[in-house]
Every structure is written in structure tokens, then in C-alpha cells.
Amino acid sequence: MNVPENLRFAESHEWVREETDGTVTVGISDFAQEKLTELVYVELPETDRQVTAGEEVAVVESVKSASDIYAPISGTIVEVNTALEDDPTLVNSSPWTDGWLFRMRPDDPASVSQLMDAAAYENMTAE
Amino acid sequence: MTELHLSPLNSRHRDLGGRMVEFAGWSLPVQYTGIRPEALAVRSAGGVFDISHMGQLLVHAAAPGIAAAALDRLLTSSVSRLKPGEGQYSLLLNEQGGIIDDLIVYCLNETTCFLVVNAAMVDEDVAWLTRHLPEYVELQNRSDQFGGIAVQGPQAAAWFEKIQRDAGDPQPAVLPPRFGILDLPRRTGPFYVCRTGYTGEDGFELFCPGEFLGLWWDAVIEAGATPAGLGARDVLRLEKCYPLNGSDLTPERTPVECGLSFAVDFSKPEFIGRSAVLQQKQQGPAHRLVAVRQTGKAPPPRHGYAVFHNETRVGTVTSGGMSPVLNCGIALVWMETGHHREGTDLMMEIRGKRFPCRVVRKPFV
Numbered sequence: 001m002n003v004p005e006n007l008r009f010a011e012s013h014e015w016v017r018e019e020t021d022g023t024v025t026v027g028i029s030d031f032a033q034e035k036l037t038e039l040v041y042v043e044l045p046e047t048d049r050q051v052t053a054g055e056e057v058a059v060v061e062s063v064k065s066a067s068d069i070y071a072p073i074s075g076t077i078v079e080v081n082t083a084l085e086d087d088p089t090l091v092n093s094s095p096w097t098d099g100w101l102f103r104m105r106p107d108d109p110a111s112v113s114q115l116m117d118a119a120a121y122e123n124m125t126a127e
Numbered sequence: 128m129t130e131l132h133l134s135p136l137n138s139r140h141r142d143l144g145g146r147m148v149e150f151a152g153w154s155l156p157v158q159y160t161g162i163r164p165e166a167l168a169v170r171s172a173g174g175v176f177d178i179s180h181m182g183q184l185l186v187h188a189a190a191p192g193i194a195a196a197a198l199d200r201l202l203t204s205s206v207s208r209l210k211p212g213e214g215q216y217s218l219l220l221n222e223q224g225g226i227i228d229d230l231i232v233y234c235l236n237e238t239t240c241f242l243v244v245n246a247a248m249v250d251e252d253v254a255w256l257t258r259h260l261p262e263y264v265e266l267q268n269r270s271d272q273f274g275g276i277a278v279q280g281p282q283a284a285a286w287f288e289k290i291q292r293d294a295g296d297p298q299p300a301v302l303p304p305r306f307g308i309l310d311l312p313r314r315t316g317p318f319y320v321c322r323t324g325y326t327g328e329d330g331f332e333l334f335c336p337g338e339f340l341g342l343w344w345d346a347v348i349e350a351g352a353t354p355a356g357l358g359a360r361d362v363l364r365l366e367k368c369y370p371l372n373g374s375d376l377t378p379e380r381t382p383v384e385c386g387l388s389f390a391v392d393f394s395k396p397e398f399i400g401r402s403a404v405l406q407q408k409q410q411g412p413a414h415r416l417v418a419v420r421q422t423g424k425a426p427p428p429r430h431g432y433a434v435f436h437n438e439t440r441v442g443t444v445t446s447g448g449m450s451p452v453l454n455c456g457i458a459l460v461w462m463e464t465g466h467h468r469e470g471t472d473l474m475m476e477i478r479g480k481r482f483p484c485r486v487v488r489k490p491f492v
Contacts, residue, residue: 037146037358038161040449041426043478059478061426063162063358063448085424 002030004096008112009121010072015096016112019103023078024112027100028060028069028091031125037062039088044080044102051077051104053111058101060091073111075104134179135274135337136344143354151246153180155357162358166451169326169363170492173280174355175347182249182270183334184242184256188263191237197264198240200398201256202232203382203391209234214241214306214321216390218382219252220400224407225378226385228252229370231323233308241308241319243334245372259399272316274340278347279330279355279363286350287320287331290343302331313339325360327367327490362448365457366492368418374430375416375445375459384412386489415467416445418489421456421475425482428458428475435474435481441466444475450491456484457491 007015013032017025033039043059051057051071058069080102084090091099106112116124131154134140140147145156155177158165168174188194198206204217214233218226228248233241244252253268260266278286284302291299302322303309309320318335333343348354361371370376370385381404382391393405419442421428428447433440447458458475466473469488474481 037158038163040163043426059426063362063427064157066426066429 003118003122005118007096007118008072008115009118009124010070010115011124012070012072014069014072014101016072016115018112022109023103023105024073024075025100025103026072027095029121029125030095033092033095033099036060036067036092037064039091042084042088042091042101044082044084045077047077047079049077051075060088069101071104072115073104073106074108075106077102078105079103132180134177135340136177136179136276139341139344140177140354145354145356148357150357151180153246155180156354157358158356159354162356162362163451165353165355165359166362168353169280169328169355169359170452171280173278173282173286173328173330173352174359175344175352176277176279176355176357176360177275177344178277178332179274179337179340180246181273181275181334182242182244182246182252182268183273184244184249184253185235185267185269186240186242186256186260187238187265187267189238194238194240194264195234197260198232199395201259202230203398203400203404204232205392205395206232206234206240209240211236212303212307212309214308214323216306218387218390219255220382220398220404221378222399222403223378224381224383224400224403226372226376226380226382226387227255227378229372229376229387229390231306231321233321235308235310243321243323243332247373272336273334274337275332275334276340276344276347277324277326277330277332278352279324279326279328280352281329282351283328283330286347286352289350290346293346315339325369326363327369327492328363361446362451365446365448365459366450366452366490368459368489368491370416370459371446380414380416380461381407381412383407384414385416411464413464415462415464417442417460417462417467418487418491419444419458419460419462419473419475419484420453420487420491421458422472422483422485425456425475425484426477427456428477428484432458433476434460434462434484435476436466436471441473452492458484460486462486
């Protein structure tokens with residue numbers, strides 16, 4: 001599996017990318033999208049919402065099931081990927097780039113480094 | 128948990144990358160490449176489904192017409208009217224008129240009927256039939272001996288012909304007419320070809336011992352059929368408003384409520400559930416199973432979602448999904464009479480939010 005090395009990961013399969021402006025971008029891994037199968041709907045959070053790490057913030061729905069997406073860290077939602085409203089399958093076709101879900105401003109920038117690195121995530125999903 | 132039944136096609140599913148799930152005690156593929164592309168392939172050309180989980184029962188009596196006459200007292204349709212080689216959709220009801228199972232009954236010959244029933248209901252159907260059939264009628268549960276595939280789509284009949292032709296059969300079999308059954312016995316056992324399916328497309332279902340099943344599975348894929356999983360099967364049947372037993376049909380719901388009166392022959396003097404269903408037909412049911420389509424961008428409808436008229440809850444989704452053909456959410460809804468008419472605008476509640484939807488004519492597609 002190709003897991004980008006510049007990303008951090010939550011156990012619930014969200015990835016986090018640190019941006020130069022101090023915000024972070026959040027998506028779900030290739031492993032997760034593959035397990036979910038083709039998405040038909042993505043429900044994204046409201047911007048300006050304050051969220052705590054582990055809180056349910058979004059829902060992704062395939063034909064067969066609805067799955068919760070959790071905030072990987074605590075912070076404020078600053079932007080959501082509105083392109084997913086028209087094409088939720090972007091999450092399937094490009095989970096690491098165009099299929100991102102939302103951007104957050106972390107309460108504590110150091111919280112990102114407490115997430116798994118790419119090697120650890122790859123190990124976790126290799127089983 | 129008890130061990131799952133494995134289909135004779137199990138290794139083929141794995142080779143094809145099938146995503147295996149548990150369904151009615153069986154391990155079966157929910158999809159191979161994707162539910163949407165598989166469903167669209169069935170509508171445009173054709174697909175093949177593993178239906179080895181379906182149950183097969185034989186009902187036999189020594190004298191002609193006896194088995195059919197006995198089934199006439201247990202099923203809603205008129206089994207005695209079937210000629211050898213014909214079949215029909217039928218329902219097994221309890222005394223209150225509630226639906227135990229929906230099935231297809233075939234007249235194989237003058238002394239024997241063949242029933243294809245839902246996988247999850249085999250044991251219950253057998254128990255009910257055993258209890259109510261007269262002792263001079265023999266019931267055999269053959270579910271373990273039969274595997275099955277459903278070849279569905281506009282190309283299905285052409286593929287059947289081609290496979291016969293390519294096999295060099297000097298007298299190739301011809302598909303029976305709609306709801307018909309053809310018995311092409313092999314040395315190792317029966318080989319039933321039925322002109323039936325659960326997708327609303329033309330096609331056929333084969334029921335035979337596992338060894339032949341694999342050959343046919345390979346042959347129809349070679350001819351052009353797309354392997355399709357349970358996910359595609361479910362959304363295809365929903366587009367056609369074919370009910371799913373256990374979700375849309377339950378022992379508390381009657382054929383009148385579920386829009387299945389076409390499968391009930393009220394001219395028969397007696398069958399279990401008749402008086403309850405007849406009374407309800409005359410008085411009008413309090414609930415109806417209706418087709419509802421989402422009219423705006425919304426999460427897909429799912430079993431259990433509530434449907435509202437203003438602030439009053441008037442219905443519950445029994446089956447839902449995103450239609451690959453229509454590209455919108457579709458659902459069967461258990462609706463209070465009065466809100467069931469085509470064109471009625473309602474709201475569906477999904478995770479605390481309301482989304483607009485409308486009662487539409489069946490089927491969706």
C-alpha cells in the first residue's frame with residue numbers, strides 16, 4: 001500500500017496533513033475508502049464548529065452503510081470540501097488529495113505529532 | 128455463531144475479488160468491483176448472481192393434482208391452474224393474513240411441485256408446510272443439494288442460446304416462457320432452468336448440483352455476463368419495487384397492505400389467511416407499502432428512517448438505497464393510508480434533519 005509519508009493517522013483511519021498556514025487538512029485513508037466501497041453521500045460539518053478529538057464530525061455513506069468520521073484532533077472546522085457534495089466518489093478515486101474532507105485549526109498544534117506516522121499506520125493496516 | 132454455509136462458487140468469488148459478507152447464514156459476495164457498476168451492467172447487458180442460498184422444496188403426492196391441490200390451501204395463488212412447466216409468484220400466509228414468506232411455485236409435472244423460497248425462511252417454511260400439509264403429501268427439503276445462479280439482463284437469453292450452441296448440443300434447449308421451468312436432468316441430478324429473476328430484467332435462474340453450477344457460471348461470464356453481488360441485487364430489486372422478505376414483508380403485514388393482491392386468488396374457496404385478507408381488502412388497509420423518491424440532495428434512505436407530514440410521523444422506511452439508474456434516493460415506506468397517494472410530498476428524517484421526498488408510482492425504474 002502507498003501511504004504518503006508526510007501524513008499522520010488516527011486509529012479510525014483519518015489522515016491529517018499539516019499546512020503552511022497552521023491549519024490541517026483531514027481525509028480518510030486509501031485503506032478506509034476501499035473498505036467503505038463506493039461512496040454515494042458525504043455529510044460534512046459546519047464551518048466554525050468546535051470539535052474535540054474523537055468526536056463524530058462527518059458521515060460517509062456507501063450504498064450499503066453509513067460510517068462516522070471522527071475528528072482526529074481537537075480544534076475548529078475552518079473549511080469543508082464542497083466538491084464532495086457533487087461527487088462523493090472523489091474520496092474513493094483520490095483519497096489523499098482531491099477527496100479530502102475538511103480543514104481544521106488545531107487547538108494545540110503539537111497534537112498532530114501524537115498521531116501515528118505513516119509507518120505505524122501501515123503496520124496497523126497490514127494485519 | 129454457527130458456521131456459515133459456503134456456496135459451490137465460493138472459490139470463484141474469491142478469485143474474482145468478491146467482498147464476502149454474511150447473508151442469511153451464507154458467505155456471499157456483496158460486490159466485486161462496485162455495486163453501482165454491477166447494477167448498471169445488469170440493466171445495460173447482463174450480470175450473473177450466485178443464488179445458491181435460496182431454498183428449494185419439492186412437494187409430491189402419488190396421484191395427479193394432489194400436491195397442487197394441497198398447496199392451494201397454503202399458498203395465495205392458484206397452484207392447480209399451473210400446467211407442467213409453468214410457475215407463479217405466491218405467498219405463504221399465517222392465519223392473520225400476515226406474510227410468512229414470498230416464493231415461486233412451479234408445476235414440474237402432474238404429481239410434483241417445486242418451490243423456491245427465501246434462504247432465511249427455509250426452516251420456518253418447512254415447519255409450517257409440514258404442519259399444514261396432509262400426510263399423504265410428501266415434502267422434501269432439497270436446499271442442500273441445489274446451488275443456483277441468476278443470469279439477468281437484456282443479453283441473458285442470447286447468452287443461454289450461445290452457450291448451448293457452443294457446447295455442440297444437437298438439440299439445444301430453448302428457454303421457457305416467463306415464469307416457466309425446464310427440467311434438463313443430468314446424470315448427477317436435476318437441472319432446472321427457470322425464466323425468473325429478482326432484477327426486473329429478462330433472464331433465467333439455474334438450480335442444479337454444485338459441480339454443474341461452476342461450469343455455467345464460467346460459461347456465462349465467458350459469454351459476457353458481469354459477476355454481480357448481493358448489493359447490486361438489492362438495489363436492482365428495489366428499483367423495481369420487488370419486496371424483500373424480512374424488511375418489507377413481515378408476518379404482521381398482509382398482501383393487501385404490501386400491494387401484492389395480484390398474487391392472491393380470492394376466487395379460491397379456502398387458503399390459510401384468506402378470511403383476514405379478504406376482510407381487509409373490503410375495508411381498506413390502514414397502512415400501505417408505497418414507493419417514495421427523494422426530491423433533493425440527501426443522504427440515501429435506510430431501513431427504519433421516519434417519514435413525516437408536517438410534525439406527524441406517518442411512515443417508516445422498510446428498504447432504501449441510492450438508485451444507480453435514477454441517481455437519487457429511493458425507498459419503500461410503510462405508510463399510513465391517507466398519505467399514500469402518488470404526488471404526496473413528505474419529509475424524511477435522517478440523523479435529526481428533514482429532507483423532502485414524494486410518493487411516486489411503482490416501480491421506480
